[in-house]
Amino acid sequence: MKQRIRQNAVPVLFLCMCVLGVLISGQNLRYIAQELISRLARNWFLVLSLIIPVTAGLGLNFAIVLGAMAGQVGLIIATHYKLPGLLGLITAIILAMPIAVVLGISAGHVLNKARGREMITSMMLGFAVNGIYQLVFLFMAGTVFPIKNPEIMLDNGVGLRGTIELKYCKYALDNLIRLRLFGIDIPLAPIIVVILLCFGIRWLYQTKLGQELRAVGQDMGVASVAGINVDRTRITAMVMSTVLAAIGQVIFLQNIGTMNTFNSHEQIGTVAIASLLVGGATVSRATVGQGLIGTLLFQLLFIISPAAGQRLMGNAQIGEYFRVFIGYGIIGAALLIHAWERSTSQRSAHRQPKEKTPEVTLNN
Amino acid sequence: MIDSFKQLINKIGLPRLTIILFLVALLIIASVNRLPTSMLLSNSLVRIGMNGVMVLAMVPSVQSGAGLNFGLSIGIIAGLIGMLVVMEFELMGFLGLITALLIACVLGAAAGYLYGLILNKVRGQEMMIGTYAGFSIVSGMCMFWLLAPFKNPEMIWVVGGKGLRMTLAVNDSLAKILDNLWKFKILGVEIPVGLLLAFALACLFLEVFFRSRLGVSMKIAGANPAFATSCGVNVDKMRVLGTVLSTALGAMGMVIYCQSFGYVQLYMAPLMMSFPAVAAVLIGGASARKATVWNAVLGTALFQTLLTISLPVTRSMIQGDISEVAKTIISNTMILYALTRKEGDGE
Amino acid sequence: MDNNWVLQVKNVSKEYGGNSVLRDVSLSVKPGEIHALVGENxxxxxxLMNILFGMPVIHETGGFTGEVWLKGKKAEIESPKKAMEAGIGMVHQEFMLLPGFSVAENVKLNREPTKPNWFSGVSGNKLETLDLQKMGSDTRRALDKIEMDIDEWLPLVGMPVGYRQFIEIAREIDKADLSLLVLDEPTAVLTETEASRLLSVLKKLAESGIGVLFISHRLEEVCEIADTVTVLRDGEVIATMPKTETKLEAIAEMMVGRKISRSKTAESGRAIDEGNILEIRDLYVDMPGEYVNGANLTVRRGEILGIGGLAGHGKLGIANGIMGLYPSSGTLIFDGGEIPLNNAQASLEAGLVSLSEDRRGVGLLLDESIEDNIALASMISRKKFLKRVGPLPVSVLDRKAIREHANKMISLLEIKCTGPEQSVRRLSGGNQQKVCVAKAITMEPRLLLVSEPTRGIDVGAKERVLSMIKSLNRENGITVVMISSELQELRSMCDRIAIMYKGRICGILDPDAPDAEFGFCMAGKGGIPSD
Structure with missing residues (x-):
């Protein structure tokens, strides 16, 4: 029981904050619902892409930024060839796939070399590859790569524009099936995709591979003595996560409609990870349900905080900064609690080897 | 021949060698393209002096065993507050500088103490926790900048009359006060003596500290906690002290940076500032377990010179400012390299 | 084909970096036999376990010589997987179980029965669905064999430690062709009732024809269940004998003693009557693996007191407790005054100095120079080697004094090195220990605690280190408490020898006492009750 309360403390706290925020902001509920549903439709997939590495013991995968970049590369190429609608979207995903696989494999190799420091390494990996991404699309596009399309290039012919209109495939997925309910516009197709992904993840954990991922996540030593190839399993987890993130980013951007070539992906890691954590996940334990609920609460907070800030402090900017702070703060707090628990449990396990070992649960 | 070459690489370290070679190449291109070398060197010197103390802040943190201080932004915020207080009360010249340094030092030490206590609870995860502690504080302070009771009209938004501006110009009597102190020119190169002297003083302080009983105890606590405990050293205390020193140095480093830069940048500007400092000390040959004053000095010199020279050189070849991108790639790859390296226990 | 043996180890030798750890070891296990392997740490x-189980550490360090035969055939065990396939089951000392998994998931880990589904056709068996029903029934069968009635789908979290040992065994016997079960200290973490249940399970398993190789420190249980006992010491087989011919004391004696004639010290029976320098009363030390549970001991001024006993009985805990390195309670009276416990600084200030058993981990700064290793501890705890910086109120290291002192020590103790600046990592074990001794001397001890001074150093250096310690005692009048697993060493050095059993002093013996008496003491019987 105590465990239950503790596990749900974070989502409950955020629920209270959201309710308060909604009341304070005094915004129209229909507006909030409309905003929320479109944000959920575009964010859920990305958040769920984080779950597999957590079960595989790699912690929060800050390197989904790599997948997001792969997705953007796909979109850039699709836009360059002016591929319309769903065709463009699918082309973008197909093109992004091999890039994401390669990035995922390399990320997996790097993280295997940095055992025990996976999270900071995945974060630095995101930063470093982002630098290379900028180098490619800011300086090499137009010089090394002969891209000519003036719609996406800067006027002098070198480097991509800072913002690219995705006019050919904007809403391609959203518009597939639209549903109107109580005056709220619901993009059904991306939600169906998310549901499929949920079932996919569930199914994965019923397979042999899923069992291996969970085993490696709990204890690499035990897994390897049992004959599981630990390194390979971890790389597999990274590849799956990166590929999912690439698809997620394409879904995300088709809803936004414009791509901030050099910024759209940067915040993806922080936002997705914070969402997962708000749902009550930890560094070593994350479920699909936590991802779904966490995204809901976090995005709700996102919608209402500027208005709440305006009403409360007379300054909408405060709300903007508040949500940034919450994003970083929740990650910081989650990491802190996790590390704290781990070090105290290690210490007590060290002192009293006859006590039962620290509890690690992994339900999926 | 090949063996001795390999030995050379081992001794200097592959990343450092790469950077040195890269630097040499840039210098050659610069002289071929007839770029004003003396100006480039002057700029490099200024940037070394500007950033040096912040890089130096990594040394006590690593030596005490708390690892690379990814939460340096905590100290940086303390430095910013020091500058803001001085600017609010319009303290001029050296009085202003010294007041700012004092405030920065005290606030930095206090914040570093709390930060150190946290780090002691999360052994092995210091880097990740530090990074997010820094991110949280920087974003949390954004709200503070908006609400803080600063009144000086030069500093707050014109519209609304409340909240600090994004970028504040440091007043003329304070801006570049160290840069201009005893400045002289030799062969066309301007030497910012005061600025470099401040950096040198900080280095000297650390050098002496690490030869004192306290400093040696700290070093031992970082190198082998079990050995230190058996000598009666309180390892936890040493780690806190290392973090305090690091954060205070970071704070004072920020004051020096601001006076030389001439502007105080608030809000999200300090967010990523700890990474280049971490990268610089790594470039100087440090690791997550060992860092010396010499590593900091060499690393700052190499990294800042590289960045200073790369800007005009690349501009002479391709359009656009590549130096920011270069900074991102170099510093993050450098940190990545250090993270994936097996912590050398030599066996 | 010779089917009389499940396992034959033939003349196996193994070296780690020039240190030989196994020499010409042979042993054989019959089907249905319980074979106990005993020996000190x-x-x-x-x-030997690692060789049998094909652990990578063996092959990474150059393999081994000799042969391993399984069921009458020569076997090449290159990996744990090969070992499993060959029918060897291993129950590890630390549990190889996943706490978040259920019993069945643990038992079937990486051997899960699967069934194909839509996707698995193209991508191989990794994506086949787990056959939960079969996993459950297989596990049930294995658990029934060892009479465990727990639910096979319960998660391991929260299960008593004792259960886990049985689950490990269930996992091994679930493997279809298990013919040899190896258990490494299986009862170490069990309560007595659990342990006796385990032993009866093992007997039953053996009756079903499986060979059992059983490693233990607990000699009582060895005597209870083993059919054959092999004693290993210093990498050599000392004896292999049927249990009927052995007695507990004899085994204990074989594990530690050396039946060679020893050179008794010349000053045998020298008078030490200057009173007590250290009194230990009711000492409890919480050092994992070496708990001290209420030890009482007095050390006389000027003597060399030995502390012996089998591993795990707390002899190392005494030194670490006195030095304040592990949480402890009790009373320490040193030279008339009480010393607070759990305070390393206070122990050092009182003049207690320790030579750690963990030389490379605690005793030395491996990457620092010899001179720093010798001097820095004294600089910190005795404020030596410091000098003022001009008129400033700051003291810094006096490098010159350190160098002079280090050079003196190097020549005094004959430390073989390229100079005082060499880092200690590259020194041999013996020379590293000499550096530790130099460090201890520099601290000017009034009482020196020496733990396992000759562990891991070669024979020649052993003599040097021991004679160095002796001369510190004889010439400098330093009282020495020497803790060692090598009884022979203790007997050649000490004036009295205390033997520890289960965290208490079981008896204090004269170094001339017969081997049998030491054997009795180490097995927790007899001896003179401590004061």
Whole structure:
């Protein structure tokens, strides 16, 4: 029981904050619902892409930024060839796939070399590859790569524009099936995709591979003595996560409609990870349900905080900064609690080897 | 021949060698393209002096065993507050500088103490926790900048009359006060003596500290906690002290940076500032377990010179400012390299 | 084909970096036999285990010589997987179980029965669905064999430690062709009732024809269940005998003693009557693996007191407790005054100095120079080697004094090195220990605690280190408490020898006492009750 309360403390706290925020902001509920549903439709997939590495013991995968970049590369190429609608979207995903696989494999190799420091390494990996991404699309596009399309290039012919209109495939997925309910516009197709992904993840954990991922996540030593190839399993987890993130980013951007070539992906890691954590996940334990609920609460907070800030402090900017702070703060707090628990449990396990070992649960 | 070459690489370290070679190449291109070398060197010197103390802040943190201080932004915020207080009360010249340094030092030490206590609870995860502690504080302070009771009209938004501006110009009597102190020119190169002297003083302080009983105890606590405990050293205390020193140095480093830069940048500007400092000390040959004053000095010199020279050189070849991108790639790859390296226990 | 043996180890030798840890070891296990392997820490038991189980550490360090035969055939065990396929089951000392998994998931880990589904056709068996029903029933069968009635789908979290040992065994016997079960200290974490249940399970398993190789420190249980006992010491087989011919004391004696004639010290029976320098009253030390549970001991001024006993009985805990390195309670009276416990600084200030058993981990700064290793501890705890910086109120290291002192020590103790600046990592074990001794001397001890001074150093250096310690005692009048697993060493050095059993002093013996008496003491019987 105590465990239950503790596990749900974070989502409950955020629920209270959201309710308060909604009341304070005094915004129209229909507006909030409309905003929320479109944000959920575009964010859920990305958040769920984080779950597999957590079960595989790699912690929060800050390197989904790599997948997001792969997705953007796909979109850039699709836009360059002016591929319309769903065709463009699918082309973008197909093109992004091999890039994401390669990035995922390399990320997996790097993280295997940095055992025990996976999270900071995945974060630095995101930063470093982002630098290379900028180098490619800011300086090499137009010089090394002969891209000519003036719609996406800067006027002098070198480097991509800072913002690219995705006019050919904007809403391609959203518009597939639209549903109107109580005056709220619901993009059904991306939600169906998310549901499929949920079932996919569930199914994965019923397979042999899923069992291996969970085993490696709990204890690499035990897994390897049992004959599981630990390194390979971890790389597999990274590849799956990166590929999912690439698809997620394409879904995300088709809803936004414009791509901030050099910024759209940067915040993806922080936002997705914070969402997962708000749902009550930890560094070593994350479920699909936590991802779904966490995204809901976090995005709700996102919608209402500027208005709440305006009403409360007379300054909408405060709300903007508040949500940034919450994003970083929740990650910081989650990491802190996790590390704290781990070090105290290690210490007590060290002192009293006859006590039962620290509890690690992994339900999926 | 090949063996001795390999030995050379081992001794200097592959990343450092790469950077040195890269630097040499840039210098050659610069002289071929007839770029004003003396100006480039002057700029490099200024940037070394500007950033040096912040890089130096990594040394006590690593030596005490708390690892690379990814939460340096905590100290940086303390430095910013020091500058803001001085600017609010319009303290001029050296009085202003010294007041700012004092405030920065005290606030930095206090914040570093709390930060150190946290780090002691999360052994092995210091880097990740530090990074997010820094991110949280920087974003949390954004709200503070908006609400803080600063009144000086030069500093707050014109519209609304409340909240600090994004970028504040440091007043003329304070801006570049160290840069201009005893400045002289030799062969066309301007030497910012005061600025470099401040950096040198900080280095000297650390050098002496690490030869004192306290400093040696700290070093031992970082190198082998079990050995230190058996000598009666309180390892936890040493780690806190290392973090305090690091954060205070970071704070004072920020004051020096601001006076030389001439502007105080608030809000999200300090967010990523700890990474280049971490990268610089790594470039100087440090690791997550060992860092010396010499590593900091060499690393700052190499990294800042590289960045200073790369800007005009690349501009002479391709359009656009590549130096920011270069900074991102170099510093993050450098940190990545250090993270994936097996912590050398030599066996 | 010779089917009389499940396992034959033939003349196996193994070296780690020039240190030989197994020499010409042979042993054989019959089907249905329980074969006990006993020996002190470092006797080579775990290396032998690693060889049998094909652990990568063996092959990474150059493999081994000799042969391993399984069921009458020569076997090449290159990996744990090969070992499993060959029918060897291993129950590890630390549990190889996943706490978040259920019993069945643990038992079937990486051997899960699967069934194909839509996707698995193209991508191989990794994506086949787990056959939960079969996993459950297989596990049930294995659990029934060892009479465990727990639910096979319960998660391991929260289960008593004792259950886990049985689950490990269930996992091994679930493997279809298991013919040899190896258990490494299986009762170490069990309560007595659990342990006796385990032993009866093992007997039953053996009756079903499986060979059991059983490693233990607990000699009582060895005597209870083993059919054959092999004693290993210093990497060599000392004896293999049927249980009927052995007695507990004899085994204990074989594990530690050396039946060679020893050179008794010349000053045998020298008078030490200057009173007590250290009194230990009711000492409890919480050092994992070496708990001290209420030890009482007095050390006389000027003597060399030995502390012996089998591994795990707390002899190392005494030194670490006195030095304030592990949480402890009790009373320490040193030279008339009480010393607070759990305070390393206070112990050092009182003049207690320790030579740690963990030389490389605690005793030395491996990457620092010899001179720093010798001087820095004294600089910190005795404020030596410091000098003022001009008129400033700051003291810094006096490098010149450190260098002079280090050079003196190097020549005094004959430390073989390229100079005082050499880093200690590259020194041999013996020379590293000499640096530790130099460090201890520099601290000017009034009482020196020496733990396992000759562990891991070669024979020649052993003599040097021991004679160095002796001369510190004789010439400098330093009282010495020497803790060692090597009884022979203690007997050649000490004036009295205290033997520890289960965290208490079981008896204090004269170094001339017969081997049998030491054997009795180490097995927890007899001896003179401590004061």
């Amino acid at each position: 470092g006797a080579g038991k775990s290396t």
